[in-house]
Amino acid sequence: MSQSTVAPEPTTTGAPARRLRGSLGVASIVFIVVAAASPLGVIGGPVPIGIAFGNGSGFPFTYVIATVVLLFFAVGFTAATPFVRSAGAFYAYVDKGLGRGPGIGAAFVALFSYIALEAGVFGLFGPGLNGLLTSWGLPQGQWWIYALIGLVVVGTLGYFSIEVSGRVLAVLLIAEVLIVLAFDAVVVFRGGGPQGFSTGIFDPSQIVSGAPGFGILFAILSFIGFEATAIFRDEAKDPDRTIPRATYISLILIGIFYAVSSWALISANGQKNIVTIASKNLGGLLSDTTTRYLGLAGGHIIQVLFVTSLFACILSFHNIVSRYLFSLAKNRVLPHGLSLPHPRFGSPARASVTTTIIVLVLIVAAVALRLDPIAQFYTWLGGISSVGIVLLLALTSVSVIRLFRKSDHGLSSWKTWIAPGVGLLGLAFFLFLILQNLPALLVENGGAPWAYGAFSWGVLAILVLAFVAGPVIAAIKKDVEVE
Known part of the structure; x- marks a missing residue:
């Protein structure tokens, strides 16, 4: 990974430069984005849930569906990259396609969504x-003590150059991926589990069994964070090529x-019994199965890397939130002082400190309210x-189609409306599933579809208010502009 430039960026007016500096290549951005997806955390968390309450041995195929839909989305998203010069990611695309008000509204929805995810994962990391x-024999402690220790480390790394975070994420990501791949390889080498290899991934009857909609829901949630490639535009080498790649x-x-790892997990336990096994052992399915195939050492390694995977996820989203704050401040939506990069590291240092404080307040509030x-x-x-990010993906697809309707910029119909349109239909379906199953996500009213209670309605109200704030601010602040 290349080093960040530290020389001051020249300006014509003598005012401080308000652009982040760095030289991230494709590999560096991939490490950051994939770490945000928390591969080991997904295999140990959403995968057992998707198997148990979704479509059982057919669950791995839902990752194929989710990947295909998101690739359709990516066609339009990346085609628009050269025409969206700001590092504001979602809201820069929405601004280009739908206008200033919706663009700022999308920015606030994204900010709330990413801050919520960063803070929320501390609820997993601490315990x-x-x-x-x-x-390991140490005395039992309070979860929030470990969460605060993790927050200090994350905030410190976020203060420095993005390359520092990139190196940390690369090490953690490689370690967690290697242990899961080792497990996958052993399962394949041994010819699967008690019933051989699972065929559910190829069997239509298994794919549509159980509750496939709930399975797709957890599959799409496993990808949250991939779209953040565009937020690192200012710190990327040749962003018009680096970001799409x-x-x-x-x-x-x-x-x-x-898809492969969830299939291996199912094969290792036997596809006929996997739903029962997963239902009885949601939290320990991965570690217990790994211990059987890789021994006690493998089980202990999985335990360690599960925690570091959560840390990597938090660090990735901390970097994303900091850059959203920086970009919004640069465009005068938030206090302009947050858009001053660190003079030496070229990082969004002030925005990073602000992010740390916001997450600290949320953790303290959770402790004060005695939340589990x-x-x-x-x-x-x-x-x-979950609601906010999928909503933003769909809104970005609409914006990309609208952008190319104004002018196709010499691109093919495939890139300007066919692929984005197909992606939009898929994302709209995913959003429907998430809204339908929101009570289940929030463990509310028995998880029955559409059985909304106070928390479900509260989630929707927060996101609606965040989006509506965009047009209001655009009308009040006339100096707002997306650069």
């Missing part, structure tokens, strides 16, 4: 680290990894994030 240390590579790698870190803090904030 996870606590449990890991307890298994990083987007496609991230999507394909994530999709293949999830997983059942309440994580699931509630995860609900906000």
Whole structure:
């Protein structure tokens, strides 16, 4: 990974430069984005849930569906990249296609969604680290103590050059991917599990069994973070080429990894019994299965890397949130002081500190309200994030189609409306599934479809208010502009 430029960026007016600096290549951005997806965390979390309450042995195929839909989305998203010069990601695309008000509204929805996810994952990280240390003989501690320790480390790394975070994420990501691939290889080498290799991934009757919609829901949530490639535009080498390549590579790698690894997990336990086994052992399915195939050492390694995977996920989203704050401040939506990069590191240092403070407030609030870190803090904030991100993906697809309707910029119909249109239809279906199953995500009213309670309505209200704030601010602040 290349080093960040540290020389001051010249300006014609003598005012401080408000552009981040760096020289991230395709590999660096892929590491950051894939780490945000938390591959090991997904295999140990959403995958057992998708198997147990979704479509059982057919669940791996849902990753194929999700990958295909998101690749259609990526065609329009990456085709528009050369015409969207800002590093504002979602809201820059929405601004180009639908106008200033919706663009700012999309920015606030994205900001709320990513902050919620960063803070919420601490609800998994704290208990996870606590449990890991307890298994090593250390005394039981409070989850929030470990969460705060993790927050300090994340905030420190976020303060420095993006290359520092990139190196940390690369090490953690390679370690967690290698252990899962080792497990996959052993399962294949041994000829599968008690019933051989699972055929559910190819069997239409298994793919549509159970609740395939719920399975697709957890599959699409496993990809959250891939779209953040565009947020690193200012820190990328040759962004018009780097961002599209990083987007496609991230999507394909994530999709293949999830499909193959979930298939291996099912094969290792036997597809006829997997639903029962997963239902009884949601939290320990991966570690227990790994211990059987890789021995006690493999089980212990999985425990350690599960915690570091969550840390990598938090760090990735911290970097994303910081850059959203920086970009919004640069465009005068938020206080302009947040858009001053660090003079030496070229990083969004002030925005990173602000992000750390916001997450700190959320963790302190959770402790003060005595929320359960997983059942309440994580699931509630995860609900906000899941609805918000899929909504933003769909809104971005509409914006890309609208952008190319104004002018096709010499591109083919495939890139300007066919592929984006297909992606939009798929994302609209995913959004429907998430809204239908939101009570299940929030563990509310027995999880019955459309059985909305206070928390479900609260999630929707927060996102609606965040989006509506965009047009209001655009009308009040006349100096807002997306650069």
